[in-house]
Amino acid sequence: MLFEKVKINVDYAKANLNPEGCYATLDCYAYDVKEETGNKKRPAVVICPGGGYDYCSEREAEFIALRFLGAGICAFVLRYSCVKKRFPTATLEACTAMKYVRDNAEKFDIDPELVYIAGFSAGGHLAASVSVFYDKDFITKPLGCTPEDIKPKGQILSYPVITSGKYCHEGSILNLIGEEQDAELRTLMSLENQVSDKTPKAFIWHCADDGCVPVQNSLLYMNSLIEHGVLYECHIYENGGHGLGLCDFNTASFGWEGHFQPVAAKWADLAIDWVMRDFKPFTRP
Numbered sequence: 001m002l003f004e005k006v007k008i009n010v011d012y013a014k015a016n017l018n019p020e021g022c023y024a025t026l027d028c029y030a031y032d033v034k035e036e037t038g039n040k041k042r043p044a045v046v047i048c049p050g051g052g053y054d055y056c057s058e059r060e061a062e063f064i065a066l067r068f069l070g071a072g073i074c075a076f077v078l079r080y081s082c083v084k085k086r087f088p089t090a091t092l093e094a095c096t097a098m099k100y101v102r103d104n105a106e107k108f109d110i111d112p113e114l115v116y117i118a119g120f121s122a123g124g125h126l127a128a129s130v131s132v133f134y135d136k137d138f139i140t141k142p143l144g145c146t147p148e149d150i151k152p153k154g155q156i157l158s159y160p161v162i163t164s165g166k167y168c169h170e171g172s173i174l175n176l177i178g179e180e181q182d183a184e185l186r187t188l189m190s191l192e193n194q195v196s197d198k199t200p201k202a203f204i205w206h207c208a209d210d211g212c213v214p215v216q217n218s219l220l221y222m223n224s225l226i227e228h229g230v231l232y233e234c235h236i237y238e239n240g241g242h243g244l245g246l247c248d249f250n251t252a253s254f255g256w257e258g259h260f261q262p263v264a265a266k267w268a269d270l271a272i273d274w275v276m277r278d279f280k281p282f283t284r285p
Helices: 062-069 089-103 122-133 137-143 170-177 183-188 216-227 266-276
Strands: 002-008 024-030 042-048 074-079 110-120 154-158 201-207 232-237
Touching: 002 089, 024 062, 024 089, 042 062, 042 089, 042 122, 042 266, 062 074, 062 266, 074 089, 089 110, 089 122, 089 137, 110 122, 110 266, 122 154, 122 170, 154 266, 170 183, 201 216, 201 266, 216 232, 232 266
Parallel strands: 042 074, 042 110, 110 154, 154 201, 201 232
Antiparallel strands: 002 024, 024 074
């Protein structure tokens, strides 16, 4: 396996953002067997762990990356700037990570057309933010890139924070809009209202009994995708609560037996299958 940790460099000043305390890194998990297997041009996924924009959860980082890597999908874990880092700080970092993966596609044996983004909880909000804002000037101009450089092939959203309205996760939203609670920015953070017909397709899963980030977040986003004709796949599980990760022993929090959910654990296989539908490793006559 090829593993590297790289620093994500963003010129925050170009976006009128305070760079103090900002430090994003990308853990790169890829294959180093081309001498025996040849080039495969594999799919890749940039993973955004959750944590309410307060921190990046380790349970939703390497465990997730290795699950995708084991299925033939190169994985890149983004540890983005958290705690009262005003939007679009983390989004700029995630978009920079997307560009880094594409720019290094040959090195990592990746198909640059098959780069996805995945996110959990607040990381789901970040992944969805990249998916709806990738073509906006406030993203592309500070980064000096084109929308095509950073647009995901698809978005994988796990119990995502989406709305800043009635069903919001208030802590996540406050970390994005700042202590002054900018009303205009708060409205912008309701991502169900930012979907367009150019938004990439989505794979979404959530638990109906989620008491932290209500399932309505996913339903609102899914409804917007429908209204704009964007392809999606959605799985709502009866129970499991929030923050399940892989829903297995490895990612269950200490004392959180509810995080062991064999039924909901099927999401990973389903998401991998969803990605691999786009992957055509062999040309058939």
